[in-house]
């Protein structure tokens with residue numbers, strides 16, 4: 001079904017009453033003719049391997065969704081068609097765009113109605129590696145939200161392209177065939193920093209108060225993939241000796257933490273979440289929380305056929321890897337496990353620098369309530385679980401002010417914290433002060449604290465949440481409202 005601009009303006013196909021002015025405004029901003037890109041949301045098949053074909057919701061019938069390239073500051077128009085029976089939302093993760101196109105219902109973005117369409121128009125910014133994904137609540141439905149295949153990479157080209165590499169390769173890491181389980185086997189001990197005893201005490205108290213002492217559901221997966229193929233079933237990355245390959249790696253998971261290593265090679269990290277780091281460094285392993293991105297250059301100086309894969313043996317054997325093959329090299333792809341490596345964001349900051357003093361600090365204590373909602377864990381920030389019914393903003397912010405958010409994690413889980421429509425600057429991680437690292441998602445370790453700053457420079461409703469779908473759907477969200 002297609003609808004033209006006039007019918008949009010006339011208010012046809014409105015998903016919900018009361019959203020007409022916003023929808024009309026989005027349509028007015030759009031060029032009347034052809035969109036730069038069209039995304040079609042529909043059920044389709046992903047051939048992860050010849051004997052592993054999965055059915056899920058996709059963008060344009062493919063996984064990952066098409067790589068969308070935008071030019072920084074040059075208005076773009078995207079037509080989103082929803083061929084499914086349920087309302088959908090496309091979130092433009094990591095971009096500083098208005099609330100009505102950002103793609104979060106909590107911020108007031110209208111849904112793309114079932115079997116309808118919505119044209120969105122925005123000025124892409126900032127430059128760098130971003131992505132797009134669905135932003136609907138999944139709750140207990142593993143056929144919805146980021147459990148599906150609705151993920152795709154975005155690259156916003158800067159005005160001047162930085163050099164230092166010969167070729168770019170985009171990698172989207174993603175799990176398929178989710179199911180509920182009790183207890184997980186996620187890596188927990190790789191983050192720098194030590195647990196804080198008073199946070200452990202708060203966590204223990206909450207465990208003791210839990211109505212149901214058993215821990216709530218977790219989500220596990222059958223199949224793992226890079227760029228929609230299990231290890232050994234896609235085209236290898238073919239390289240030449242001496243080539244410098246810039247990898248843009250996206251963790252497109254609904255809730256998993258991922259790692260990557262390439263035996264005999266190091267990664268020179270040049271950007272986190274698309275933002276250049278002040279101190280690029282060589283590391284043996286990449287760690288990415290849900291929705292995090294890393295851009296890293298690998299100098300191909302160790303000929304052979306290698307597995308670029310996840311450190312978790314089980315996940316790698318179920319597909320989380322891709323073969324890197326040097327020209328002229330033959331044989332079975334080789335894997336060797338790297339030595340343990342502590343992941344420390346502060347190594348990439350400005351040496352010896354601290355952040356500017358904020359105008360205001362907001363502190364939040366994160367608590368897990370075991371099995372509190374129908375067998376699911378509930379999450380609270382300062383005692384409050386976000387309500388999808390009231391969608392009440394938690395705090396007011398004033399334009400132009402610099403806010404420090406301090407999160408204290410009284411749970412053993414790692415949380416990939418995400419702020420919409422703004423970047424933030426890391427101020428303190430794992431007890432270490434830092435400056436200059438700009439991100440939009442950051443992992444907070446179990447029983448640890450983190451501090452980061454954002455400047456309220458993009459008026460409009462702004463959503464904060466844990467990027468673990470299971471956590472955000474069960475309370476771990478907050479809205480910031482501009483005064």
Ligand SMILES: [Cu+2]
Nearest residue numbers: 415466468471
């Ligand atoms: Cu979380």
